[in-house]
Amino acid sequence: MLASGLITRRQFLQSSAAAPAAALTPAASHAFTLADYTLTIAPYTLQVSSRRFIRTTAYNSQVPGPLLRLHEERPVTIEVTNRTSNPEVVHWHGLFLPPEVDGAMEEGTPPILPGSTARYTFTPRPAGFRWYHTHTFAGRDLKKGQYTGQHGFLSIEPRQNPARYDAEMFLALHDWRAQLLASDDGSMNPYYDVSTINGHVLGFGEPLRVKAGQRLLLHVLNSSATDCHWIALSGHQFEVLALDGNPVPNPSAVPMLSLAPAERVSAIVELNNPGVWVLGEVRQHVRAAGMGVVVEYANRSGKPQWRQPDTLSWHYHQFESTQPTSPGNSGAIEVPLVFKSKFTGHGDLDHWTINGKSFPHTETVALQQGQRYRLQFINQSTDHHPVHLHRHVFELRRLSGRPTRGIMKDTMLVKSNTQADVEFIANDPGSTLFHCHQQDHMDTGFMMLFRYV
Amino acid sequence: MGTGLHRVRVPQATGRWWAFAAIGLIASMPLKAQGNYEIQVYGSDTIPPGSTMVELHSNFTALGQRSEIQGVYPTYHQEHETLEITQGINDWSEVGFYIFTSEQAGHGIQWVGDHIRPRVRVPRSWHWPIGVSLSTEIGYQRPVYSLDTWTWEIRPILDKAIYRWYFAFNPALERTWHGPDVHQGLAFAPAAKVSYDFTKRVSGGIEYYADYGAFSQFDSFREQQQQFFAATDLNVSPKWEINFGVGIGVTAATDHLIIKGILGRRFNWHKPSAVE
Numbered sequence: 265m266l267a268s269g270l271i272t273r274r275q276f277l278q279s280s281a282a283a284p285a286a287a288l289t290p291a292a293s294h295a296f297t298l299a300d301y302t303l304t305i306a307p308y309t310l311q312v313s314s315r316r317f318i319r320t321t322a323y324n325s326q327v328p329g330p331l332l333r334l335h336e337e338r339p340v341t342i343e344v345t346n347r348t349s350n351p352e353v354v355h356w357h358g359l360f361l362p363p364e365v366d367g368a369m370e371e372g373t374p375p376i377l378p379g380s381t382a383r384y385t386f387t388p389r390p391a392g393f394r395w396y397h398t399h400t401f402a403g404r405d406l407k408k409g410q411y412t413g414q415h416g417f418l419s420i421e422p423r424q425n426p427a428r429y430d431a432e433m434f435l436a437l438h439d440w441r442a443q444l445l446a447s448d449d450g451s452m453n454p455y456y457d458v459s460t461i462n463g464h465v466l467g468f469g470e471p472l473r474v475k476a477g478q479r480l481l482l483h484v485l486n487s488s489a490t491d492c493h494w495i496a497l498s499g500h501q502f503e504v505l506a507l508d509g510n511p512v513p514n515p516s517a518v519p520m521l522s523l524a525p526a527e528r529v530s531a532i533v534e535l536n537n538p539g540v541w542v543l544g545e546v547r548q549h550v551r552a553a554g555m556g557v558v559v560e561y562a563n564r565s566g567k568p569q570w571r572q573p574d575t576l577s578w579h580y581h582q583f584e585s586t587q588p589t590s591p592g593n594s595g596a597i598e599v600p601l602v603f604k605s606k607f608t609g610h611g612d613l614d615h616w617t618i619n620g621k622s623f624p625h626t627e628t629v630a631l632q633q634g635q636r637y638r639l640q641f642i643n644q645s646t647d648h649h650p651v652h653l654h655r656h657v658f659e660l661r662r663l664s665g666r667p668t669r670g671i672m673k674d675t676m677l678v679k680s681n682t683q684a685d686v687e688f689i690a691n692d693p694g695s696t697l698f699h700c701h702q703q704d705h706m707d708t709g710f711m712m713l714f715r716y717v
Numbered sequence: 718m719g720t721g722l723h724r725v726r727v728p729q730a731t732g733r734w735w736a737f738a739a740i741g742l743i744a745s746m747p748l749k750a751q752g753n754y755e756i757q758v759y760g761s762d763t764i765p766p767g768s769t770m771v772e773l774h775s776n777f778t779a780l781g782q783r784s785e786i787q788g789v790y791p792t793y794h795q796e797h798e799t800l801e802i803t804q805g806i807n808d809w810s811e812v813g814f815y816i817f818t819s820e821q822a823g824h825g826i827q828w829v830g831d832h833i834r835p836r837v838r839v840p841r842s843w844h845w846p847i848g849v850s851l852s853t854e855i856g857y858q859r860p861v862y863s864l865d866t867w868t869w870e871i872r873p874i875l876d877k878a879i880y881r882w883y884f885a886f887n888p889a890l891e892r893t894w895h896g897p898d899v900h901q902g903l904a905f906a907p908a909a910k911v912s913y914d915f916t917k918r919v920s921g922g923i924e925y926y927a928d929y930g931a932f933s934q935f936d937s938f939r940e941q942q943q944q945f946f947a948a949t950d951l952n953v954s955p956k957w958e959i960n961f962g963v964g965i966g967v968t969a970a971t972d973h974l975i976i977k978g979i980l981g982r983r984f985n986w987h988k989p990s991a992v993e
Contacts, residue, residue, distance in 0.1 A: 443844050446762075446878065448955040450917050457842050547992050576991045607917040610952070611878030 289383050299343035299383060301332055303354065303416075305376075305398075306347035310413055312460050312554065313468045318440050321348055321398075322413035327463035328436040328487070329396070329416025336391040336420050342384045344376055350400065350408070351375035354384065356418065357526065357652075358394035358509055358674045361386050363694040366655055368399050370623075370713065371695040390657070391422035392509025393483045393528050402489070403707050404613070406442035406454055410525075410703045413438070413463070415487035420509070427505075429481035429532060433472060435461050437495065437523065437545075437555060439488045444613070449646055451607065451614045454490050454704055458554050459545065465554025466544055467568075472559045480533045481505075486523035489703040492648065492677065494546040494578065496520040497559060498571040499539060502531035504583055510657060512583035513670035520546055522578035524650035524677035526701040535561070542570040580660055585670030594661075596638035596687050599629055603678070603700075603710070605645045614647075615708040616700065622709025623699075630717045631690040638687045639698075641678045649678045649705065654697040658688035675701055690716065753778060753792070754799045754817045754829065756946070756977045757960065758885045758910035758924050759874040761848030763838045764805035764983070772958065772981035774799040780974035790861050792972055796820040797829075801981075809840045819862065830863075832856025838874075847877040865896030870906075881914040883922070890932070905929045906942075912950065921949040924962060939969045946977065956983045 308322035323329030334340050346352045353375050355367030363371035365386045376382045388394075395418050402409030417434045439456035447453040458465065474480055482502070486493050501517045508528050521529045544556025551570075558568045605614040606622070618626050631637065638661065643649055652675040660671040662685035678684045699711035755774040764770050774797070781792035796819070803813040813836065817829035838850035852872040860866055869892045876885035887908040893899045906929070912922025924946040930936030948962030958981030966973045 441844070443841070445841060450952060450955075452878075455841070457844075549993070573992060574990070607914075609878070609881030609914045610917075610920070611882065611914075612880045 289385070297341070299341045301330075301340070302343045302345070303329065304345045304347060305352050305354075305414065308413060310463055312440065312458055312463060313465045316458065316465070318458065320407070320413040320440075323416050327413035327415075327438070328434075328485075329414070331417045331419065331434055332396070333419045333421060334388040336389050336422050337387055339385065339387045343381060344384065345381040346376040346378055349378050351377055352414075353399050354396050355399035355654075356384070356386070356388075356394065356396050358392070358418075358528075358657075359386070359420070360389055360655055360657075360692050363655070363696070366697075367396070368654060368697045370697050370711065371654065388418075388420045390510075391420045392506060392511075393485075393530050394418040394420055394509055395485050395487070395526075395528065397487065401707055402703050404444065406444065406489075409707070410487070410489035411440075411442050411454075415485070417483065417485065419483070427481065428479065430478040431474065432481045432483070434483045435485065435543075435557070436463075437461055437484065437486045437488060437493045438463070439491050439553075442489065446610060449614075450610060451605075452610075452612060456491070456553065459493075459550050460554050461543070461557045464557070466542065466551065466556030467558065469557075471540075471568075472543070472557055473562065474535050474559060475562045476535055476538045478535045480535055482529075482531050482533055484521055484523060484529045484531070486525055486527055488525050490525060490705075491550075492522065492524045492650075493550065493555065494520050494522045494576050495543065496546050496573055497533060497543040498541045498569055499537040500533050500535070500541070502529075502533060504529060504531045506530040507580075507583065507671060508657075508673040508675055510672035510674075513585040513587075514583050516582045518578070518582060520573060520577060522576070524648070524675065524701070526650055526652055526675040527673075527677070538564055540564050540566050540568045542568045544570065546573050546576060548572070580663060580671055580676070581666065581668055583671055584660070584668040587669065594636060594638070594687060596636040598638045598640060600640040600642060601698075601712075602642045603645055603649055605647065606709075613704050613708050616645075616705050616710035618710065618712050623706075623711035626709075626712035628713045628715050631696070631714050633690055633693055633716055636687055636689050638685055641684045641686070643678045643680060643682055643684075646680045647702075647705070648680055649710070650675055650701040651678055652699060652701045653688065655692050655694065656688050656690075656696065658686040661685045661687050690714075753972060753975055753977070754797045755801060755815065756924075756926065756962070756964070756975070757979060758908045758926075759850070759852060759872060759876075759887050760885055761838055761850040761874050761876045763809065763811040763836060763850065764803050765985075766805045766807045767985060767987040768805045769984045769986065770801075770803040770958070770981055771984065772801040772803075772979055774801060774977070774979050776975055776977045778972050778975050781972035787864060788861060789864060790819075790821065790824060794821060803834075810835070810837045812836070815856065817858065817862075827861075828859070830856055830858030830866075847875055850874045860896075863896070865893040865898050867895035868893050883910070883912045883914070883920065885910040891928075901931045903932045905932050905935070910948075912948070918952050919949065920952065921947070924948045924964070926964075936970075941968055942966065942971045943968045944971050944975070946975075948977075957981065958983075 303323045310318045310327050365384050398414035400409050439459045441457040442454040444452040445455045503517045538561040541559045543559050545551040604617050657672050664682045693716040696714040699706045753776045776797040778792045778795050783793045798818045800816045805811050813834040815832040820826045834854040836852040854870040872889040889906045891904045909925045912920045914920045926944045928942040944966045946962040946964035951959040960979040962977050964975045
């Protein structure tokens with residue numbers, strides 16, 4: 265029996281299931297209007313290779329789910345049917361949406377109960393590469409939540425698109441068949457047997473077919489429940505245009521991309537090196553687990569070529585504004601958030617605290633509309649944390665002691681034992697969730713809510 | 718790496734009042750001597766490939782066999798130092814090698830014997846709910862320390878960590894290839910461990926070691942070896958293994974008080990680069 269006043273995230277979600285729907289409404293109330301898109305959440309067996317099948321849960325019987333192309337500021341209705349035995353919710357990651365439809369039960373979005381259908385009606389903004397995914401509790405069941413195939417691309421088309429490219433492709437990096445194993449940090453962590461790009465291991469499924477001379481716009485999403493990934497395309501470079509769907513002030517060419525869970529990168533690849541290449545994870549053991557895809561130029565054949573990079577290289581600073589950074593105070597109110605782990609046994613996941621408390625007991629920070637806030641992410645743990653702020657976008661301001669400007673994100677990786685500062689303007693009233701996007705961390709307390717006053 | 722209690726089965730008499738009983742038992746019991754050289758319950762993990770674990774097992778028998786039995790030195794106040802070197806082969810197998818030594822007043826420092834111990838484990842990719850491995854050990858010990866000079870052991874290993882608890886069970890089977898017990902057949906010598914994580918670095922619990930005798934007919938309880946250790950593990954670093962314990966024997970055939978310690982250091986010969 266739990267002590268009085270102590271509730272877990274799972275219990276919190278169960279109690280919030282009774283909350284009334286706002287913009288998320290039962291489908292029956294719209295019986296005579298057509299939805300713009302329909303999603304069906306159901307069990308699905310994914311064939312990741314010629315001999316390997318993974319039983320999971322997916323949207324519309326595919327992994328990733330269907331690419332939804334929405335238009336900025338044009339209202340849309342998406343009908344979602346839950347054919348699983350668990351309550352579900354769909355989070356529209358990176359959009360500025362009211363809490364009622366944002367897709368986090370912690371904020372007040374009602375769950376879609378098993379066997380029922382609901383409609384999300386909202387006006388998508390801002391433009392850019394977003395994504396949608398489940399936002400449910402998994403705990404020690406590594407076949408639930410973000411460990412499943414419940415993720416899909418969301419492209420919010422701008423009213424005017426000045427981008428110059430010839431072809432556009434979306435890639436999702438995902439890890440499968442997780443199990444909890446003891447790790448060197450003394451606690452259990454999820455480890456994976458299989459890693460895929462768009463649901464297939466390297467060499468299985470269709471290659472990415474391209475043409476010489478084209479400018480290929482790649483949108484890469486890391487939908488892994490817990491792991492960071494590094495991606496390279498042999499023989500080519502990436503010109504990074506946007507992070508988390510937000511244009512960077514200083515687009516730069518880099519040899520590889522790095523994405524923490526929930527991060528996205530949009531980059532141009534100049535297709536100027538005809539051949540058959542591998543686009544894959546830079547780390548050999550992850551690529552061996554399947555994370556890769558063949559990139560095949562037209563009229564080229566042969567064995568796909570891979571050139572192994574010697575090191576991992578990536579830093580947000582590469583894309584920051586080149587304008588001098590003002591050392592002065594931006595007028596932001598500082599909100600220090602200290603991340604720490606709590607040991608609960610060598611046979612258990614670590615539990616997590618923000619300022620000494622685990623969700624749902626974490627403090628609820630009050631925000632004033634229009635005020636600028638500076639969140640100080642003080643990571644006093646040996647784990648990296650991809651932290652995500654719902655319904656808002658923030659600007660990176662200081663990374664490991666070095667100031668920066670101009671990079672707007674909704675998810676960022678705070679490295680172990682470092683501090684990162686970001687700033688955002690409280691311009692979207694409503695309950696706002698902040699959490700680590702690692703499924704095992706958010707399930708064990710790494711969450712908090714902001715509220716507007 | 719862990720292994721079981723390396724002992725040679727024995728009627729054991731400790732202390733003055735047991736000496737008379739032991740003499741009486743000698744006529745009716747198999748003449749064996751207990752050898753506590755490496756006292757540890759195995760966990761299922763194996764050493765990673767490219768790594769070597771070097772461990773020193775130090776055991777002191779504070780209360781043990783005081784008299785020589787058929788030329789086998791008594792265990793009383795024997796200090797055992799065992800060097801164990803384990804090499805990881807791949808992510809599911811390893812090979813361990815032991816050098817057993819003994820120091821005792823009147824006998825000085827002596828080489829006791831050597832064992833070799835290949836081990837395989839169920840690969841992690843099989844996703845079994847508990848850790849399982851299988852160890853087999855073959856070795857020689859000098860007759861002044863054990864009348865059974867060539868022995869073989871097969872040791873299934875099962876373990877599981879659940880929250881702060883750790884459970885391990887080693888239902889080992891032993892066979893003598895050369896010595897008085899050669900006709901005895903398989904003997905049953907289980908070991909088990911239950912421990913609790915008090916903190917991230919300090920765990921403590923009970924270890925149990927036993928030898929029930931031949932499978933075909935277990936020894937009477939007083940002739941069995943039954944030993945309980947209060948033990949602690951210090952988890953200071955993944956590179957280090959530190960274990961300390963005090964054990965009592967609860968049957969006549971068991972050394973009655975043993976103090977043990979294990980100090981291990983893992984060496985990684987190949988430091989993988991960031992991209993490996």
